[in-house]
Amino acid sequence: MTKLIRIALVLALGVVAGPAQGQESSWGLDLTVHGGLDKYSALGLRSGLSHTDFSDSQQLKDTSRSVGATAILRLGMVELGAIGELGRPGKSNTTTVLGALGGLNLDLRLIRIEALGELGGHRYGNALRNSAVIEDSKRSDWLAYVGLRPGVSLRFGEGGRWILGVWGFARWDVTRKNIQVTLRDGGGKGSYRLGGSQFGAALRLGISL
Helix, strand or coil, rough: CCHHHHHHHHHHHHHHHHHHHHHHCEEEEEEEEEEEEEEEEEEEEECCCCCCCCCCCCCCCCCCCEEEEEEEEEEECEEEEEEEEEECCCCCEEEEEEEEEEEEEEECCCCCEEEEEEEEEEEEEEECCCCCCCCCCHHHHHHEEEEEEEEEEEEEEEHHCEEEEEEEEEEEECCEEEEEEEECCCCCEEEEEEEHHHHHEEEEEECCC
């Protein structure tokens, strides 16, 4: 029994370590698109504003969609790339992400595990709007953010050319803004805090060059 366990361990190590060692000198470019669902916690109402005056969607509290694309350069186990993403498409309070990616990957034959970090800018467009409560004002605000993007993908087709996988992601705004608004009733002033976190998951599809 002990001998069988030793043999099994050697075989398992060969499956894991073999591809990893083989990719040390490998390089390539992965181009993918992704789409999924996410949740924000990035808006806090302050003076002159009440939670009951705004819907969950107007406060960024609803579950929303996101679509985006990534370009990732693989240098062995190291990955460097860029991401662009549109959040809440079709809604008045959309968001945009432009960021850089960096991290590591582990190839297990047809499966690749990735652990990436994000750093970039997070744009909130018309973050809080309700014409019955505040004067209509179109604005956008950029905040710096950091994030994590772990994922797993299946490589298939000739030479593992095609990519099908899933991302999980989390982002945290490292800057905050206090936004002043003019109230429609009486023309007084109100304010809300912008900046917080975002969590979600997405399906990923692309090609490896």
